[in-house]
Amino acid sequence: MAWEVRIDKELGGAMLDKIKKNLNEGVKQVKWFAAFLSERTRVETSMAKLLFESSKLESKLDSFYCDIGKRVLELEGKGEKAILKDFMVVQAIGEVKKLKEQIEDYKSRAHALGKVSE
Numbered sequence: 001m002a003w004e005v006r007i008d009k010e011l012g013g014a015m016l017d018k019i020k021k022n023l024n025e026g027v028k029q030v031k032w033f034a035a036f037l038s039e040r041t042r043v044e045t046s047m048a049k050l051l052f053e054s055s056k057l058e059s060k061l062d063s064f065y066c067d068i069g070k071r072v073l074e075l076e077g078k079g080e081k082a083i084l085k086d087f088m089v090v091q092a093i094g095e096v097k098k099l100k101e102q103i104e105d106y107k108s109r110a111h112a113l114g115k116v117s118e
Contacts, residue, residue, distance in 0.1 A: 054106035
């Protein structure tokens with residue numbers, strides 16, 4: 001009878017070790033998945049912020065296009081021939097170029113983040 005009890009304890013110990021091992025592996029997988037989701041969320045949030053900033057700059061760009069168009073029509077109405085030498089037009093065109101560069105920078109950074117996360 002003592003021998004049977006000893007076998008049961010050994011089997012029970014092995015069973016507990018197996019359960020403990022499986023539980024630890026499960027916890028490791030849950031931790032990995034949580035870390036993965038956290039990093040993925042961080043990347044997606046960063047991409048969204050960059051694209052949102054790009055969108056805001058595109059709105060500013062549209063505003064500059066309107067300003068340039070209004071000024072060109074105003075100058076044309078006055079009979080001006082040197083429209084592209086007008087200070088306001090030149091300044092607005094310079095701002096348009098800067099905004100386009102910034103927009104492209106935001107979009108390329110967002111695209112790069114998307115590639116890294118894949």
